[in-house]
Amino acid sequence: MQFRSRPLLLALAAACVVLTPATATTIYSKNYEYDKLGRLQKESLPDGGWVSYGYDPNGNRTEARDNLGRVTTYTYDGHNRLSSVTDPARGVTRFGYDSLDNITSVTDPRGLVTSYQHDALGNVLQITSPDTGITKFTRNGVGQVLTHTDAKNQLTQYEYTPGGQLNKVTFADGKVQTYAYGANGVPGAGMVTEATDPSGKIVYTYGPLSRVATEKRSIWNKDYTTGYGYDAQGRFNKLTYPSGRVVTYSYNDVGQVSKITTQQGTEPEKIVIQNLAYRPFGAAKSWTWGNGEVRTTEYNNVNQITSYSMGDSTVTLTHDTAGRITGQSISGGWWERMLQRLGLPIGQRASYAYDNLDRLTEWKDGRSILRRGFAFEPSEGYGYDANGNRISRRSDDMVFKQDIEAGSNRLKAASLPDGANPVFQYDANGSRISGGNNYTYDVRGRLVEASGAQFTLNGLGERVAKTYQGTTTVFHYDQGGRLIAESNQLGVTKREYIYLGDTPVALVDNGMDIRNIHSDHLGTPRLVTDATKHAIWSWQLGEPFGATDAEEDPEGTGAKYTFNLRFSGQYFDKETGHHYNYYRNYDRKNGRYLESDPIGLAAGVNTYAYVDGNPLSYVDPDGLLKVNMFGPNDDPVFHKRVSEYQDSPGECLVYAHSNPNAVVDSRGGASKYLGADDLTKALKAAGCKPEMPVTLYACRSGQGNDSIGEKLSKNFSSVTAPTRQVWYNQLPKSKGPTWVYGKNPDKSMNRNDPGTMRKFP
Numbered sequence: 001m002q003f004r005s006r007p008l009l010l011a012l013a014a015a016c017v018v019l020t021p022a023t024a025t026t027i028y029s030k031n032y033e034y035d036k037l038g039r040l041q042k043e044s045l046p047d048g049g050w051v052s053y054g055y056d057p058n059g060n061r062t063e064a065r066d067n068l069g070r071v072t073t074y075t076y077d078g079h080n081r082l083s084s085v086t087d088p089a090r091g092v093t094r095f096g097y098d099s100l101d102n103i104t105s106v107t108d109p110r111g112l113v114t115s116y117q118h119d120a121l122g123n124v125l126q127i128t129s130p131d132t133g134i135t136k137f138t139r140n141g142v143g144q145v146l147t148h149t150d151a152k153n154q155l156t157q158y159e160y161t162p163g164g165q166l167n168k169v170t171f172a173d174g175k176v177q178t179y180a181y182g183a184n185g186v187p188g189a190g191m192v193t194e195a196t197d198p199s200g201k202i203v204y205t206y207g208p209l210s211r212v213a214t215e216k217r218s219i220w221n222k223d224y225t226t227g228y229g230y231d232a233q234g235r236f237n238k239l240t241y242p243s244g245r246v247v248t249y250s251y252n253d254v255g256q257v258s259k260i261t262t263q264q265g266t267e268p269e270k271i272v273i274q275n276l277a278y279r280p281f282g283a284a285k286s287w288t289w290g291n292g293e294v295r296t297t298e299y300n301n302v303n304q305i306t307s308y309s310m311g312d313s314t315v316t317l318t319h320d321t322a323g324r325i326t327g328q329s330i331s332g333g334w335w336e337r338m339l340q341r342l343g344l345p346i347g348q349r350a351s352y353a354y355d356n357l358d359r360l361t362e363w364k365d366g367r368s369i370l371r372r373g374f375a376f377e378p379s380e381g382y383g384y385d386a387n388g389n390r391i392s393r394r395s396d397d398m399v400f401k402q403d404i405e406a407g408s409n410r411l412k413a414a415s416l417p418d419g420a421n422p423v424f425q426y427d428a429n430g431s432r433i434s435g436g437n438n439y440t441y442d443v444r445g446r447l448v449e450a451s452g453a454q455f456t457l458n459g460l461g462e463r464v465a466k467t468y469q470g471t472t473t474v475f476h477y478d479q480g481g482r483l484i485a486e487s488n489q490l491g492v493t494k495r496e497y498i499y500l501g502d503t504p505v506a507l508v509d510n511g512m513d514i515r516n517i518h519s520d521h522l523g524t525p526r527l528v529t530d531a532t533k534h535a536i537w538s539w540q541l542g543e544p545f546g547a548t549d550a551e552e553d554p555e556g557t558g559a560k561y562t563f564n565l566r567f568s569g570q571y572f573d574k575e576t577g578h579h580y581n582y583y584r585n586y587d588r589k590n591g592r593y594l595e596s597d598p599i600g601l602a603a604g605v606n607t608y609a610y611v612d613g614n615p616l617s618y619v620d621p622d623g624l625l626k627v628n629m630f631g632p633n634d635d636p637v638f639h640k641r642v643s644e645y646q647d648s649p650g651e652c653l654v655y656a657h658s659n660p661n662a663v664v665d666s667r668g669g670a671s672k673y674l675g676a677d678d679l680t681k682a683l684k685a686a687g688c689k690p691e692m693p694v695t696l697y698a699c700r701s702g703q704g705n706d707s708i709g710e711k712l713s714k715n716f717s718s719v720t721a722p723t724r725q726v727w728y729n730q731l732p733k734s735k736g737p738t739w740v741y742g743k744n745p746d747k748s749m750n751r752n753d754p755g756t757m758r759k760f761p
Contacts, residue, residue, distance in 0.1 A: 027280055028303045032677065040714045043677070045302045049321035061714075067321055070356050088356035091386040093605060108605035109386035112408065130408040131596045131607050132430040151428035154443045165190075169459075172443040177459045182206065187213075197459030209234065212479055217242075219456075219464050219474055222491050226478060241485055242476050243493040243511060247272070257284075257500060264511055272498050272506045272514070283672075284500065289516045291531050305521040310335070310540075311529050317521065324358060325616045327351050329366070334527075334535035338554045350541050352616060359384055359613030363544050380543055382591075388606040388613055390591050393417075402590060409596075409606050416589055430596035430607075432587075437576055439594065447585055447594070453575040461583060468575050480631075481582065483571065497565075501631065502667060504565060517565075522618075525565045536561040544615050546579065546588035567615070586610060627683055629656035631666030652688035652716070654679075658698035660707045676711035688716070695757075696721040702758035713760035724755025 033042040039059065044050035054063035058080055064072045070088035077083045081101060084094045091109030098104050102118040117126040123143045127135045133151025140146055142164065148156045154172035161167050161181070169177040177197040182188035188206030195202045200218035207213040207230070216225045229238030235255065239247045243264070250259040260272040271290035279285050279299065286296045297308040304323065307316045312333030320326050329349040336346050345367050353362040365378035381394035389404045395417040403412040410430060413423045424435030431447075433439050440449040448455050456465035462481070466473045472489035485496045498506040503523045507515050515536070518527035528537040535554040542548025546567060552560040564572040570579035570586060578594065579586040585594045597607040604612060611618035630638040642655040657664040662673040665682060674682060688694065694716045696702070702709040702721030709721025722740045740755040 026301060027299075028301055030302075030677070045321075047300070047302050047319075047321050049302070049323065068356075089386070091357075106601055106605070110409075112387070112605075114601055127600065129430075129596075129600065129607075131410065132600075133428045150445065151430075156443070175443075182210075195459050199456050199458045199464055202458070202460075215479065217458075217464075217476070219458075220489070224474075224476060224487075224491070226476070226484070228479065239478060239484070241493075241496055242487070243485065243496065245493075245496055245508070245511070247498055252276075260498065260500065260505070262498060262506075262508070262514070264508075270514060273500065276500075287500075287505075289506070290514060291516065291529075291533060293516055293529060293533055295518070308521065310518050310520075311527050311535055312533065315520070322354075322358070323617075324354050324614075325352055328541065328616075330540060334538075334554060335540070338535070338538075338551070338556070341556045348541065352544070354614070355384070357384075357388070357612070358617070359388065360544055360616065365541075382613070384613060388604070388609045390613070393591075409608050411590060411592060411608070414590055418589075432594040445595065445598075450573075450578075451575045453573065463580055463582075466573070466575075483565075502568070507563075522616075523568045525563070528561065528563050537563045539566070545591035545610065546586075546615070547591075591615075627652065627654045627656075627688065629654065629663065629665045629667055629682075652683060652694045654683065654694060654696050654698060656696075656698040658696070658701045658708065660700050660703045662708060663696070663698050663701060676708050676715070679708065679712060680715040683716075693718045693720070695719075697726050698722070699725045702760070703755075709758065710760045718759060720757050720759045722755055723758050 029046055031042075031044045032040060033044075035041045035055075037059070039055055040053055042050060042052040049067055051064055051066045053061055054065075056062050056076070058076070060074065060076045060080055060082075062074050072088060073086045074082060075084045077097070079097075079101070081097050082095055084092055086092045087109070093109060094105075094107040095103055096105035096107075098118065100118070100120075100122060102122050103116055104118075105113055105115045107113045112130040114130065115128045116124055119125055119139065121143055123137075123139050125137050125139070129135070135151060136147075136149040137145050138147045140160075144160060144164065145158050147158070156172065157170040158166060159168040159170075165179070165181055167179050167181075175198045177195065179192055180194040182191050182193045184190070187208060188204065188210050191204070191206065191210055193204050200220065202218075203216045204212055205214045211230060212228050214225055214227050216223055218224075224242035225240075226242055227238070227240030228236065229240070231237040231251070233251075233255075235249075235251060237249045237251070241247070245262060245264045247260065247262045248269075249257050250261075252258040256276065256278055258276050259274040261269050262272050263269040273287045273289055273295075276284050276287040284297075285299075286294065288294050293311065295309055298306050300306050300319075302323070304319050305317060307314055309315075310330065313330050313335040314332055316327075316329045316331070317325055318327035327349055329347075331347075339346050339348070349366040351364045351366060352360060355361050359382070361382055363380045367377065378396060379394075381392075382390055383392035385391050385404060387409055389402070389409055389411070391402050391404060393400045393402065398417065400415040400417060402414045404410070405412045408430070410426050411424050411432075413421070415421050420436060422435040425433050427433050427441065429441075429445050431439070431441050431445060433441075437451045439447055442448045442457070444457075446455075446457050446461070448457070453466055453468040455463050456467075458464050462475070462477050464475050466475070473494075474487045474489065474491075475483055476485040476487070478484050480502070482499055482502065483497055484499075485493055487493045493511055494509070496508045496511075497504050498508070503519050504517045504525060505519075506517055507528070509515065514531065516529045517525050518529065520526045526539050527535055530536050534557075536559075537550060537552055538554045539548070539550040550563070550572075552562060564574075566572050566579050567586075570581050572579055576585075577589070579588060581593070583598055586592075587594055591610055591613075592608045593610060595608075600607065628642045630642060638655070654663070657666070662675055663679050665672045665674050683694065694712065696709055696712070696719065698721065700722065701707060703723045707721065709719045712721075713719040724740050724742045726740060740757060742755065
């Protein structure tokens with residue numbers, strides 16, 4: 001390290017080093033260089049990757065350049081407001097503002113304009129979008145939404161208690177949602193105790209510290225109860241499923257999950273996974289399933305996964321210096337047995353190529369097979385317009401076009417490798433209503449019917465039932481929004497899912513048979529094995545956007561096995577061929593969503609795109625961009641409520657525990673303390689762009705000098721962070737965290753110690 005007399009840090013080498021009595025092993029290292037004004041000038045990694053930054057005299061970042069020669073430039077107006085961003089593909093996004101610094105327009109690289117109107121307090125009153133038409137809001141004196149009118153002129157009305165809590169929502173069709181809250185002086189005071197909607201009712205009970213103890217859901221006049229337990233340290237340690245199944249989480253001395261077990265009724269307790277080992281950063285690197293199968297994961301010194309076990313096979317990944325996956329192979333075990341059975345060559349190594357915006361442009365299968373007497377390697381290629389809409393797909397030696405509407409990002413027509421040539425139509429809200437299938441949406445804009453299947457959604461936005469040809473499947477979720485069970489219309493449980501953090505690790509069929517779920521580097525299930533360690537389902541090395549069908553009998557036993565989890569947060573609907581993605585539906589054949597993103601441009605200029613065209617590196621678990629770092633196990637209530645908070649157009653919103661120096665990321669089942677640079681990496685991985693303003697709803701993250709909020713502002717256009725604790729609004733569908741105050745010794749809000757949301761720079 002080098003210091004000036006002030007001292008001002010000029011260069012910093014950051015490393016995570018694991019020490020043993022005789023050795024020191026560097027697990028991860030990254031070098032940071034700063035200029036004389038303390039601004040980040042360069043980040044570099046040991047694999048040769050680097051990014052450098054340039055600034056104007058006012059300290060605004062004007063350039064970001066990487067080792068591949070890619071350059072992003074930024075310009076600012078006379079008030080130091082970001083006015084344009086030019087990406088490495090020369091696409092320009094422009095921003096307009098009013099006299100109060102509110103964004104009034106965003107012009108995307110195709111020249112499409114989204115405009116915003118605000119009131120005197122900066123609240124959005126109208127959004128005019130090329131994708132979703134005109135959306136209008138009215139608000140009360142404190143900024144709460146009173147009415148919402150969409151582009152179909154459907155009016156939704158909101159009512160509040162005298163204390164400002166949402167207690168009634170009336171939709172355009174006359175149906176209502178209502179909310180009741182806990183009385184003062186009892187556990188759960190001020191929190192939702194009952195929520196009713198057209199699908200049924202949810203009743204909550206609370207224990208100490210106002211954490212949810214039980215959640216009783218009424219779906220089609222039948223009750224289902226989920227229970228939550230906590231240990232002496234206040235950690236979530238027990239989940240009771242609607243069937244009565246109990247899943248128990250044990251912890252090691254540093255608060256990491258060490259074992260997961262399950263028990264049904266009076267049956268003996270069974271091990272799901274045990275012997276969990278972790279990396280210094282907190283991610284689980286290995287465990288053992290109850291049947292003896294072992295999961296192992298290897299990393300390089302830039303914290304990238306290089307290999308992991310997949311049953312008795314091994315997946316190997318290679319990366320370039322920009323962190324993109326360039327190669328993937330599977331070797332040994334069930335994979336090679338399957339290839340031999342199918343008469344396919346062994347030694348397949350898929351390869352991938354990208355454009356300057358990290359969008360996947362080519363996938364090569366890696367196998368040499370014979371077709372019409374010639375050696376042939378299956379491959380796919382993808383082309384994009386300036387907004388990231390896929391406009392072509394090359395399958396082997398055939399090119400298939402995708403036509404985008406001139407005045408929006410809506411897909412107008414497509415030709416597909418299966419011979420289909422659908423022409424698509426949309427409603428005024430930008431949701432697809434025809435093309436291959438016919439689609440029907442409710443007044444909330446949620447898909448309720450397609451291809452003969454009917455879908456029922458509750459007030460939380462969860463799809464709780466699907467009916468097709470007289471057969472109904474009921475879906476059950478925990479407080480973290482994770483699918484935990486499926487039952488029939490009589491309430492008989494058919495399947496239950498068990499998670500480590502947000503990653504599914506096992507399932508139970510018909511209350512008896514435990515199957516192991518093996519996921520990839522992104523948490524996507526790729527393999528299911530049975531108690532004898534045999535592969536019974538797989539979804540491997542296919543078309544990267546998910547168009548390849550799953551293999552339902554990989555070992556050739558003659559018994560097909562159905563499993564519907566897909567990319568993180570997605571569920572495959574055979575009836576439509578699409579993936580249900582919580583708030584939206586994903587069209588895997590066209591690599592895009594049926595509906596525009598409800599959070600608007602906060603996820604980028606293309607509101608239909610899936611993970612910015614890079615499904616190998618990113619996930620979109622709920623179809624929205626929202627960085628929710630509350631763990632579904634540690635903070636299930638916060639995790640769930642944050643997923644329902646309203647969003648701010650063009651802004652990256654971050655929800656987490658924190659202190660002035662670090663933000664806590666507990667999404668993966670173990671808490672990780674992130675400094676500014678690690679947090680930057682996590683936000684970029686979630687889709688937050690450097691040109692986007694960031695708001696940290698994280699306690700004290702803007703407190704004092706050199707806070708994490710201030711440090712983070714060097715990597716984004718601006719950062720707004722609280723100087724005191726953030727008090728979260730527990731209302732379903734509320735706007736978000738409401739108060740910034742200090743904390744009393746009894747952990748209650750101290751209204752005599754008000755804080756502010758501080759903006760950097």
